[in-house]
Amino acid sequence: MEGYSLQLGVLTLCVATVILLLRRLLVGTRWGVDALLPPGPKGWPIVGSLYSLGPKTIPACRRFLTLAEQYGPIMFLRMGSRPTLIVSNDKMAKELLRVHDQAFASRPMLATGKHFGYNYSSVVFSSGAHFVRMKKIYTHELLSPSKVELLSSLRMEEVRVLLANLVHQTDAVVNVTSLLFKSSLNLMGRLVFSKRLFGDSEVVSVPPREIENFKFFVKSATKLVGLFNIGDYIPALRWLDLQGVEGALQRLKPHQEGFLLPIIQEYRRTSHSVEGSMKQKEDDRVDFIASLVANDSAGLSDESIMAVAIDLIVGGSDSLSTAMEWSITELLRHPHDLHAVQAELDTVVGRNRLVEESDCANLPFLNCIVKETLRLHPPTPLAIPHFSSEECNVGGYRIPANTIAYVNIYAIGRDPKAWENPDQFMPSRFKDSKVNVYGHDFHLLPFSSGRRGCPGIHFALPVYKLMLANLLHCFTWAPPPGVRGEDIDIIEAPGVVCSRLNPLLACINYDRVPKHVILADQNK
Numbered sequence: 001m002e003g004y005s006l007q008l009g010v011l012t013l014c015v016a017t018v019i020l021l022l023r024r025l026l027v028g029t030r031w032g033v034d035a036l037l038p039p040g041p042k043g044w045p046i047v048g049s050l051y052s053l054g055p056k057t058i059p060a061c062r063r064f065l066t067l068a069e070q071y072g073p074i075m076f077l078r079m080g081s082r083p084t085l086i087v088s089n090d091k092m093a094k095e096l097l098r099v100h101d102q103a104f105a106s107r108p109m110l111a112t113g114k115h116f117g118y119n120y121s122s123v124v125f126s127s128g129a130h131f132v133r134m135k136k137i138y139t140h141e142l143l144s145p146s147k148v149e150l151l152s153s154l155r156m157e158e159v160r161v162l163l164a165n166l167v168h169q170t171d172a173v174v175n176v177t178s179l180l181f182k183s184s185l186n187l188m189g190r191l192v193f194s195k196r197l198f199g200d201s202e203v204v205s206v207p208p209r210e211i212e213n214f215k216f217f218v219k220s221a222t223k224l225v226g227l228f229n230i231g232d233y234i235p236a237l238r239w240l241d242l243q244g245v246e247g248a249l250q251r252l253k254p255h256q257e258g259f260l261l262p263i264i265q266e267y268r269r270t271s272h273s274v275e276g277s278m279k280q281k282e283d284d285r286v287d288f289i290a291s292l293v294a295n296d297s298a299g300l301s302d303e304s305i306m307a308v309a310i311d312l313i314v315g316g317s318d319s320l321s322t323a324m325e326w327s328i329t330e331l332l333r334h335p336h337d338l339h340a341v342q343a344e345l346d347t348v349v350g351r352n353r354l355v356e357e358s359d360c361a362n363l364p365f366l367n368c369i370v371k372e373t374l375r376l377h378p379p380t381p382l383a384i385p386h387f388s389s390e391e392c393n394v395g396g397y398r399i400p401a402n403t404i405a406y407v408n409i410y411a412i413g414r415d416p417k418a419w420e421n422p423d424q425f426m427p428s429r430f431k432d433s434k435v436n437v438y439g440h441d442f443h444l445l446p447f448s449s450g451r452r453g454c455p456g457i458h459f460a461l462p463v464y465k466l467m468l469a470n471l472l473h474c475f476t477w478a479p480p481p482g483v484r485g486e487d488i489d490i491i492e493a494p495g496v497v498c499s500r501l502n503p504l505l506a507c508i509n510y511d512r513v514p515k516h517v518i519l520a521d522q523n524k
């Protein structure tokens with residue numbers, strides 16, 4: 001009997017050890033350290049909390065917000081086997097993005113970064129020394145304040161093209177979502193490779209099939225980047241590619257390269273001639289690919305240049321059009337605010353000309369609308385995941401190295417402790433407020449903050465204001481016939497960029513600024 005008890009004891013000990021070892025292997029728990037981690041759902045072995053987040057038709061920022069209501073502004077969970085931190089208020093965001101900015105400045109190595117980022121060589125997906133080098137190229141060269149200033153005429157040109165397109169579509173129900181998307185993509189195309197992707201066949205010098213393939217790539221890319229790919233979170237299952245994400249990423253490669261490679265190679269050919277190289281260096285309006293090719297000291301490969309182009313085209317255009325789409329949605333739902341901003345435009349600009357960038361500083365209510373839209377509908381609601389390179393103490397908790405970290409910008413903008421009536425669109429809340437979106441006020445973080453903060457902010461903000469102001473200035477806006485403003489839905493689509501799920505439709509008319517003003521200005 002005594003021998004039997006001993007055997008049973010040894011067996012129990014072995015089983016317990018195996019369970020603990022398996023738990024450590026599959027879930028990554030470190031003994032004794034769990035007690036120092038922030039609260040959060042416990043999750044299951046292997047899958048962790050991947051499936052306890054709720055239906056994937058709901059954007060992740062919303063699912064994380066619901067979880068934060070239960071666990072608080074700093075949460076820790078396991079997505080598959082990956083330790084994951086989610087911060088959801090201004091105080092915790094400040095700890096992450098200012099106090100521990102350096103420690104959380106890396107990106108996790110996800111499948112999208114491998115394929116779209118050409119082995120993590122773009123800015124968005126890179127880490128470490130390569131990231132520092134690339135970000136310098138962005139902030140000192142591609143998007144430096146002087147370069148952004150020089151690009152103001154390009155911004156105005158694209159606004160004029162958009163307005164002229166709309167003049168031809170008045171009195172009809174217009175698909176605003178599609179118009180804004182095309183316009184933003186054209187703008188980014190001009191910025192990155194001097195080419196529009198929609199309309200204007202004279203400007204585009206690439207075969208139509210390659211252009212169509214590239215547009216398809218852009219649309220698919222935004223969807224794929226926003227997916228929680230199981231293979232990223234349970235690396236042991238990556239080879240199975242359960243959702244077909246890696247397969248789709250690989251199939252898109254010819255679409256991206258068929259368009260971008262010939263452009264890069266053409267620039268390389270011209271930059272080898274002395275005159276071509278001088279021209280590229282001197283031209284104020286030189287596009288980003290030409291700048292990167294001409295930058296001998298950077299010595300970037302074709303792949304790295306394609307990675308940068310994809311960062312900008314995919315990330316920049318979608319966030320811009322989404323911001324504008326939400327502004328117009330909310331103004332159609334709140335006609336009082338729509339009339340107030342149009343009255344401001346009448347007073348400051350008058351009906352005989354278009355709005356120029358220099359007017360925007362004198363349009364305080366327009367600026368309130370921009371801030372309120374970015375608070376309530378931040379286009380990139382979870383930023384892009386950060387990754388910790390060392391263990392650190394956040395909010396009194398010990399966060400292990402190699403933790404994926406999300407800043408829930410969406411939850412921060414709707415935090416009832418920071419905002420009165422947080423779910424309501426009330427631009428007037430910013431009337432006498434000094435709060436801005438530049439990353440110093442941690443309760444309003446649409447462009448994030450710190451080392452990984454959006455390098456496109458000084459380009460994005462002026463063009464967002466300019467486009468929106470001109471759209472409101474030139475046209476009257478109304479919901480489609482039979483739809484009341486308050487019935488226009490605000491259902492959000494899942495994805496890295498949180499756009500409307502359903503396209504925005506509206507009726508527009510050019511009875512505010514005369515047609516000849518809109519069309520005449522296009523030729524300036």
Ligand code: HEM
Pocket residue numbers: 123124125135143311312315316317319320323378379380383384385386446447448449451452453454455456457459460464
């Ligand atoms: C309203 C428009 C835009 C918004 C709200 C926005 C917001 C953001 C946010 C939240 C991030 C992630 C920051 C983080 O991970 O902490 C980001 C990253 C980035 N944005 Fe923007 N963005 C906008 C437009 C643009 C434009 C027009 C460009 C380019 C001209 C651009 C270029 C980038 C790049 C390259 C990154 C990656 C930075 C990095 O990884 O360090 N963005 N943006």
